[in-house]
Amino acid sequence: MAVSSAPGKVYLFGEHAVVYGEPAVPCAIEVRARVGVEQRSDSKLRIHAEDLSLDGFTVEYGGATDGPPDVDVSESLLTAAMGYVDGAIEQVRAITGEEDIGFDVTIESDIPLGAGLGSSAAVAVAAIDAGTRELGTTLEIDELAERAYRTEYEVQGGQASRADTFCSATGGAVRVEGDDCRSLEAPDLPLVIGFDGGAGDTGELVAGVRSLREEYDFAADTVDAIGDIVRNGEAALAAGDLEELGRLMNFNHGLLSALGVSSRSLDSMVWAARDAGADGAKLTGAGGGGCIVALDPTDETETALSYTPGCADAFRAELSETGVKRLE
């Protein structure tokens, strides 16, 4: 068996706009998905997921005579849950040319699902890395990131950027603009996360922004303006200027909100963080529900969030300098 882990991420700036070629700056954080892959003697795929919000499940399928997978969860939930793992295994088969090999895949993840912390990218990166190593191929990090991106691209209906997958594969803070992906020097940032306990569907949220952008020039301008925020944010990051970073994060949240991807609970966590004295706060990832990220070197924001109605969990996140880890 080969086991790899990969980190989740928060966006300092630029989610959604990055899908249309604007730059974005995500940072890997120390919450991880671990994926174990073991070759089988038949061509079936058996997936055991420990930490899905479904309380874990096991599914086995793939034989020619098999009916639908036999599990105790609704089919739509299952399809959503299986998409990235299936896609990652398809990449492993394509890379190694071993089209008929079956696998036992075990996933354990500390990253809440669909909450903006990049669980899909971490699962795709770790699964492709472990799967290829199980078959004797060790990928360069750039190739791993590219393969994981293709998985996200397909599952998200042809609309994805390289940001989440590159960040998860390489770790640290990164800058992604189209297919130009690079690592950034970043100071140790005082990141605080607020989680509303909910989730958003990345594919649907991306599609919503796409149609607004097609319908209204001012929505397209909003997307372009997010790109301008990112370019300013890079300079603030290089200078370690927390106050300026925070101001730009606040602005970025406002524009994401205008594009319809915030929610009442995300907005109230953002305001709780600002009221508590955070340098800035914004939603992270696709939005719709899930997490916000705030900058605050003191304990005030974490404490305020823990008393905020609609916030299910508040915690400090450490930047993860390491991307994929090859554990076994």
Ligand SMILES: Nc1ncnc2c1ncn2[C@@H]1O[C@H](COP(=O)(O)OP(=O)(O)OP(=O)(O)O)[C@@H](O)[C@H]1O
């Ligand atoms: N522990 C896990 N086991 C199996 N599949 C998982 C696991 N964690 C995430 N996934 C897959 O990732 C999907 C969630 O991805 P989605 O892109 O919607 O959210 P996210 O990556 O958490 O947030 P964002 O993209 O906004 O950062 C799940 O539906 C599932 O397919």
Ligand SMILES: C[C@@](O)(CCO)CC(=O)[O-]
């Ligand atoms: C919303 C989005 O920009 C980030 C999701 O974490 C989608 C993507 O980049 O693929």
Ligand SMILES: [Mg+2]
């Ligand atoms: Mg995702």
